[in-house]
């Protein structure tokens with residue numbers, strides 16, 4: 001589990017095919033700031049732009065780690081097949097502060113940036129999400145964009161999807177890769193876990209566990 005508070009920016013330095021066909025995934029090597037990997041061991045979970053990955057190797061100088069991204073994960077995510085900066089978050093410890101919201105590290109869909117404009121000392125980020133995520137996006141609810149926990153300020157249901165806006169403060173711009181977004185950029189989205197369960201209960205018409213008297 002994660003919380004969507006990005007603690008470092010890494011750099012995907014090498015992308016290597018795991019096999020010769022599209023059915024195979026990729027091996028990525030990610031360079032990290034000094035000290036970031038000091039408490040990381042093989043098998044740990046680290047989210048890359050919101051997608052949870054398993055550490056399969058650590059560099060001898062403890063400045064880089066390796067993950068293997070399956071073809072399925074590549075199909076369901078954006079940007080994990082190319083070199084460049086990535087938002088990093090290590091999995092939560094039980095005693096950690098839950099500064100953002102509860103995040104699983106499973107990317108639910110890929111959105112497209114429609115605008116990123118300065119507004120006062122902040123920026124307004126607008127994203128078009130796929131239609132299937134519409135029920136889970138609500139004003140003042142939570143969403144992760146590239147692994148960053150954010151609050152929705154507006155939501156518009158459109159024919160082509162669900163467009164939502166976010167107010168990005170200067171701190172978030174400075175400490176995440178969101179500053180690199182442009183209209184047309186593809187972004188990993190994870191919807192709120194609570195919204196997912198509420199939608200499921202409404203869909204099945206049941207809010208009570210099986211066997212409980214109504």
Ligand SMILES: Cc1cc2nc3c(=O)[nH]c(=O)nc-3n(C[C@H](O)[C@H](O)[C@H](O)CO)c2cc1C
Pocket residue numbers: 025045050051052053054055067068069070071072073074076077104105106107108
């Ligand atoms: C704890 C955990 C570890 C994961 N490790 C990997 C991994 O090493 N490689 C991978 O391709 N997908 C992995 N996934 C799945 C990946 O995050 C998922 O396919 C994308 O987020 C798309 O939903 C993992 C997911 C979780 C929850």
Ligand SMILES: Nc1c(NC[C@H](O)[C@H](O)[C@H](O)CO)[nH]c(=O)[nH]c1=O
Pocket residue numbers: 004005006007100148149150151152166167168169170171172173175176
């Ligand atoms: N909820 C919003 C945040 N939250 C803080 C970021 O998640 C955090 O700054 C980032 O993960 C780096 O550690 N930031 C915003 O700009 N807008 C929000 O609505």
